[in-house]
Amino acid sequence: MRPALQRLRALGDPHRYDGGALEHAVARARLPLDRRWYAKAGALDALRELGTSVAAAAPAATGPRVVVSSLRAWSTHAAYESVIALALQMRGARVALLTCGGGQPICEMGWARRAHPRPCDRCSWFTGELAAGIGLEHVRLADHLPWGADARQAPLTLDAARGRDLSAAWFARSSKPERAPEGVAVVRDFGVSTAGVQAAIEPILDRLRPQILFSLNGLFDAERAIRAAASVRGVRVPTYEMAARDGALVFGQRSDAPDMDTTVVWERIRDRPLTAEQRAAIEHLLADRVRGVGREVYFDAVDADLAIPPGAQVVTAFTNLSWDSSLMHKDVAYPSMFDWLAAMVRSVEGRPDVVLVVRVHPGETRWGTREAAADELRARVGATLPANVRVVGPSDPTDSYALVDRSDLVCVYASTVGLEAATRGVAVAVAGDTHYRGRGFTHDVSRHDELAALLAAPPGRLDPATVDLAHRYAFTFFFRTMIPFGLVATDGPQVTRVPARAEQLAPGADPYLDLLCDRILDGEELIVPDALALA
Numbered sequence: 001m002r003p004a005l006q007r008l009r010a011l012g013d014p015h016r017y018d019g020g021a022l023e024h025a026v027a028r029a030r031l032p033l034d035r036r037w038y039a040k041a042g043a044l045d046a047l048r049e050l051g052t053s054v055a056a057a058a059p060a061a062t063g064p065r066v067v068v069s070s071l072r073a074w075s076t077h078a079a080y081e082s083v084i085a086l087a088l089q090m091r092g093a094r095v096a097l098l099t100c101g102g103g104q105p106i107c108e109m110g111w112a113r114r115a116h117p118r119p120c121d122r123c124s125w126f127t128g129e130l131a132a133g134i135g136l137e138h139v140r141l142a143d144h145l146p147w148g149a150d151a152r153q154a155p156l157t158l159d160a161a162r163g164r165d166l167s168a169a170w171f172a173r174s175s176k177p178e179r180a181p182e183g184v185a186v187v188r189d190f191g192v193s194t195a196g197v198q199a200a201i202e203p204i205l206d207r208l209r210p211q212i213l214f215s216l217n218g219l220f221d222a223e224r225a226i227r228a229a230a231s232v233r234g235v236r237v238p239t240y241e242m243a244a245r246d247g248a249l250v251f252g253q254r255s256d257a258p259d260m261d262t263t264v265v266w267e268r269i270r271d272r273p274l275t276a277e278q279r280a281a282i283e284h285l286l287a288d289r290v291r292g293v294g295r296e297v298y299f300d301a302v303d304a305d306l307a308i309p310p311g312a313q314v315v316t317a318f319t320n321l322s323w324d325s326s327l328m329h330k331d332v333a334y335p336s337m338f339d340w341l342a343a344m345v346r347s348v349e350g351r352p353d354v355v356l357v358v359r360v361h362p363g364e365t366r367w368g369t370r371e372a373a374a375d376e377l378r379a380r381v382g383a384t385l386p387a388n389v390r391v392v393g394p395s396d397p398t399d400s401y402a403l404v405d406r407s408d409l410v411c412v413y414a415s416t417v418g419l420e421a422a423t424r425g426v427a428v429a430v431a432g433d434t435h436y437r438g439r440g441f442t443h444d445v446s447r448h449d450e451l452a453a454l455l456a457a458p459p460g461r462l463d464p465a466t467v468d469l470a471h472r473y474a475f476t477f478f479f480r481t482m483i484p485f486g487l488v489a490t491d492g493p494q495v496t497r498v499p500a501r502a503e504q505l506a507p508g509a510d511p512y513l514d515l516l517c518d519r520i521l522d523g524e525e526l527i528v529p530d531a532l533a534l535a
Contacts, residue, residue, distance in 0.1 A: 041493050249482070404421045
C-alpha cells in the first residue's frame with residue numbers, strides 16, 4: 001500500500017493519539033463504522049443470543065461468587081471471557097462481569113488523555129454492549145475512578161505500586177519505555193491509570209465480595225493492580241492467555257498464565273514414557289509448526305546461503321521481541337537479551353572455526369519495535385561486526401528451522417525455538433528464565449563463562465535419551481498444559497464462531513470446558529489428563 005494511502009486510512013484510528021483537528025474530525029465521522037466493526041469482529045449479536053439462552057436455562061445461582069474481568073474491546077479475548085463467564089453461570093456460580101468503562105488516561109487500547117474521546121468511545125461502548133447483551137451483573141471501574149470516566153480529568157501524577165511495567169513497554173514497543181519518544185509521559189500516565197484502577201477496584205471487591213476473580217494474563221498493569229487488591233482480600237485470581245497451540249488456552253492458577261509454570265505437571269510425569277500415540281501426536285504437531293500450521297507464519301522455508309567456511313561449527317542465536325511479556329523480567333545470566341548477544345559476539349570474535357548466526361525475531365517487522373536487535377547489538381560491539389558473525393534480519397524469509405538444522409548449538413534467551421531445537425536433536429543453551437529451563441535437556445546458563453565454554457566447543461547432537469526427554473516435555477507443554485477451546489473460533493481479530501445455545505455450555509457438553517470451569521472453581525492445577533490430551 002502506498003504511504004499516502006496508508007496515512008489516509010489511518011486518519012481517525014481509535015488507537016492514534018497524534019494529529020490535530022483533522023484527525024479528531026475524521027475520528028468523529030468514522031465512529032459509527034468503527035463501532036460496527038467492533039460489533040462484527042466481536043460477534044456481539046451471537047453472544048447476545050447466547051446470553052439470552054443461558055439466562056433462560058441457568059440453574060439457581062447458589063455457587064461461589066465469581067468476577068470475570070473483561071476490560072478491553074479485544075474481540076477474541078472478550079469472546080473467551082464471555083463464554084467462560086456464561087459457562088460458570090451454567091454451573092450455578094454467581095457471576096459478575098468487570099469492565100473498564102473508560103477514563104484511564106492511557107491503556108493498551110490507546111492514549112485517551114491525548115486522543116479523547118478515543119479509544120474509550122469505541123472500547124467502553126463495546127464492552128458495555130457486550131455486558132448488557134449477555135445479561136450478567138455488570139460493574140465498571142470507570143464508576144469508581146477518582147476523576148470519573150473522562151480521561152482528561154485525570155491528574156498528571158498519582159502514586160501507584162510499581163510492578164513489571166509491561167503495559168508501558170508494550171505500548172512504547174521498548175523494554176525501556178521511558179527512553180522512547182514521549183516515553184516519560186507514557187510511563188507517567190500508566191502510573192496514573194494504575195493508581196486509578198487500584199482505587200476503583202477496592203469498593204467493587206468490597207461490595208461484591210467474590211471468592212474468585214478470573215482475569216486475562218495477570219501481567220498488564222490494570223490486571224496486576226486488580227489481582228493485588230483481590231489477593232489482599234483472600235480472593236483467588238486464576239488467569240488465562242491464548243496458547244502457542246492453535247485454538248487452545250493456557251491457564252495459571254497461582255502464576256501468571258503466560259509464564260507457563262510447568263513445574264507441577266513435569267514433576268508428575270517426567271519419567272513417564274510416551275505412548276506410540278502420544279509420540280505420533282507430538283511429532284505431527286512439531287512438523288505442523290515447521291510448515292506454519294497453528295502458528296504465525298513468518299518464513300518461506302528458504303535455506304539461506306550463509307557462506308559457512310568448510311569445517312566451521314555453526315552457533316545460532318534466536319532473539320525475542322524486547323518488549324514482549326515472554327522476555328520481561330526473565331534475565332538470569334545477563335542484564336538483558338542485548339547484553340547476551342553482545343557477549344556471544346565478543347566470545348566468538350577471532351574464531352574462524354565458529355560462525356555465529358543471529359536470527360532476529362520477525363516480529364520486529366510485523367509488530368514493530370523501538371529496540372531493533374541488530375541496532376542494539378552494534379551499539380554494544382561496534383558498527384562493524386566480526387567476520388564470523390551473520391545477522392539474519394527480521395524481514396529475511398530464511399526459515400528458522402533450516403537454521404536450527406544447520407546448527408551445532410542453538411542459543412536462546414526465552415524463545416520456544418529452543419525447545420523445538422532439542423526435539424530435533426540439537427544442543428540448546430538457555431540464558432533466560434524460560435519455562436523449559438532446568439527440565440533436563442538444555443544447557444542452562446547462569447554465568448557467562450558457562451556460555452563461553454559452550455561457544456568454544458559447541459556440543460553438537462544430543463544423545464537419544466535426551467532427545468526423548470525433550471519430546472516428553474514438548475508433549476507435556478503442548479498437550480497437557482494447553483487446553484483446547486473449540487467453542488470459540490477466530491480468524492485473526494475476527495471471532496467467527498461462538499456457541500449458539502446454553503446446552504453447549506452445560507456440564508457434560510464439552511469435556512474441555514468442564515475441565516477449565518472445574519479448575520476455576522476448585523483451585524486445583526489445570527493439567528489435561530491423558531484421556532483428553534489426544535481426544
